[in-house]
Amino acid sequence: MSKHRYDPQATVRAYIMVFACLMIFTALTVAAAFVDLGAMNNAVAMAIAATKAVLVAMIFMHLRGGSPLNVLWISSGIFGFVIMIAFPLLDLLSRNILGIPGK
Amino acid sequence: MQTSEAKKVNYLSAQHTVASWLLTIDHKRIAILYLVSITVMFLIGGLMAAAIRAELLTPAGDLMGSDTYNKAFTLHGIVMVFFFLIPSIPATLGNFLVPLMIGAKDLAFPRINLLSWYIYMVGATIGIVATVTGGLDTGWTLYTPYSTAYATTNVVMPAIGLFITGFSSILTGLNFIVTIHKMRAPGMTWFRLPLFIWAQYATSIVMILATPVIAITVLMVAIDRGLGLGIFDPKAGGDPVLFQHLFWFYSHPAVYIMILPAMGVISEVIPCFSKKRIFGYNFIAASSLSIAIIGFFVWGHHLFTTPQSMYAAMAFSIITFAVAVPSAVKTFNWTATMYRGSVSFEAPMIYAFGFMGLFLVGGLTGLFLGALGLDLHVHDTYFVVAHFHYIMVGGAIMAYMAGLHFWWPKMTGRMYPEGPAKAAALLIFVGFNLTFFPQFLAGYAGMPRRYHYYPPEFQIFNVLSTAGSSILALGYLLPLGYLLWSLRYGRAAGRNPWGATGLEWMIDSPPSPHNFDETPVVTWEPYDYPDAHRRTAEHAASEAARV
């Protein structure tokens, strides 16, 4: 924050660049949906979405060059989200693994 | 700041118009707005509880049919959990005290604070209107597939009400976290913060990380029901157990939204009435954070009787036992604080004692329920009902009452009559135990929850319970009477009626609109009470510096 001088021109340029990237990635998502990659379709779409999210977080939300506290808070949100997905998935994947109902 | 300026304007006398209240951005006034609204909610929820207890007096359903009974306990649960307990301590005492305790003039975002009250009011109004008009009979847990496919009552509207209310909680949490990080007075380091602040901070983490999940989950129920998307419907590839995962991902941590601030209150009250520095400050602060974090990994203990994989269940059970450790750390530290202190028995302290006893019973019976085998036996019985009422009523509400009585002189500038206050605390303690202890026995003997009729052999437990609930109701109505009375007739409290430490006790009661005339500089350690047996020279010096 304080160590980075505020430079309006550079900031606006960065915003426009990111916006352009987001648009390109959106087009890419649509294009990728028309190519049959089997199970990889989901993976590709998710990868593109994740890249976009990182761009937004880093540039628009000023995580890059911001205080480490902000990074910590965003990470805790992501961590919470991962737990929310991972634990039910652990449940789902470990059901009936012994082939005995309920075991 | 001399006492001769007794007629100085305070936050209550600064303005008198209705608009000055409804458009206020003063955290203290917003706390009062919340106090009034959650009291109304408590009365609505309490009325439903009375209806439930009256119905259960006899084994037959004589007062209402199944449908009405189902709606009554659903309304009771939703109102008490979402519209009373969740905002109770954070939104009233927290709103009032967080800036005062850290030496700030307001919260970081005063307008967002007001917004969160309006959001709460909109959500609560929708929730109440929907539950009263159409009624909702799913229980407060909204379990699928009943809520999505079979319930003929009003599910979507209350769901929207809950969705909206969630945002008020998120905004309050956000406000507290930013305030505690950014607005501490000079010298108010992290380890000089009152433990109430640590508790609010830990609570805010849970509010921010967990509340969005319940919001989106109830929205999915509404979508599933309205559009038949089948997110929780096996026929469409969905899973009803997924709902339980998502619901308890929030609702277990939500228990900590209710109990962590309660523990914060107790950590303030006990050192004050023991006149001793709190024992193990660092451990109590750290245990708040570890409860908040570990509390996110235990929700599967609500799913032990579902098709949840037994491996997941084992993990959840072990972590459930682990989360009891930080709670026990706090309980032992409070007890150690009282050891050889000069303990006195003013009303807030009696409530705090009530909290400690009841929370202990509630916490230990929680371990019964976290054990994989025993849980099968007592699942969905009155044992569970008794357990969570010991935590939420015996724990959270008892501490809320302790805090309300402790800080009432600060909030209003008036003392309440001590005699009735002590009587109410004892009535609540006796009434509470008479209401809920028999439910442990009934549940262990096999009485299921959520039925309005039951086999006659359970009647003795229910008669005791209903009798207790009338004592409990009296205990709750009494404070309503004498606290309101004190507003007009109570004697002036002065700055520090309890001889407590903390910045909030160094300013006028009620505080001025901007809290501190000049920003305080903190040079002393927290809970700087004269140690009962070893009053040191340094302490006398710091006391002199403070005046």
Ligand SMILES: [Cu+2]
């Ligand atoms: Cu739980």
